Amino acid sequence: MDGQAQVQEVYAASAARLVAQLFAVTGDYAEAQDAVQEAFVRVLARPGRLRQVDNPEAWLRTIALNVARSRYRRRAVFDRLVRSGRLTPADRGVPELSPDHVVLVAALQRLPRATRETVVLHHLADLPVADVAQALGCSVEAVKTRLVRGRRALATDLAETGDPAGALVASTRDRGIRHA
Incomplete structure (x- = not known):
């Protein structure tokens, strides 16, 4: 059995x-999931190590x-x-999210990762x-292509979900987000 199959x-x-x-240790379910996921990611980076361990679950537990x-x-x-007082924390409260923002984030999650990152950095982080x-280590042309594809996909997705894309675009414009 190869290393990746054994990890699976x-x-x-x-x-x-x-x-x-x-x-049970952390008291935080999301933290527990993250720690276990990180343990498996580390093992996937070097799957051959798993074969050298007598009890893989115990070893992964230690890593997690x-x-x-x-x-x-x-x-x-x-x-x-x-x-x-050496640091001032950012607002730790949960930000109020408008229904439009929730719909937009859901639509963004359906985009391919690279396209989503590009759209968010340009339109939400307001980067040129x-x-x-x-930031993404790609060409300007690649960014422009991803932006065009992302906008088209978002417009289609938002139209299919019954949310008027124009209203969503207007709501982001009202918050000072550029549309280039």
Whole structure:
């Protein structure tokens, strides 16, 4: 059995158990999922290592626990910096989202990753095309192509869901988001 097939087999057999165990440790289900996912990502980077381990689930549990501990320590350092006054935290409350924003985010999630990143950086982060190209490590022409494809896909998607795309575009324009 090759390394990737073994990782898939171990994932199918033990991922849910590992998440439940990490949830009990962290008290945060999303954090537990993230830690287990990170453990599997690390194993996928070097799948041959899994064959060298007597108990893959125990080994992955150790990796996931270490990931959770590291993340906890980083959060603790950040919290200390905030309490000391050396950092001012961004608003930690949940931002109010208009129905249009929720619909737009859902439509963005249906775009291919590269197109979604391009559209978000240009239209929501308000970066010029050249800066988007630099951030994504691609050409200006690639950014322009992705923007055209992204806009077309969003217009089609939003029209199919019954949300008037024009209203959504207008609502983003009202918030100062460029449409180039």
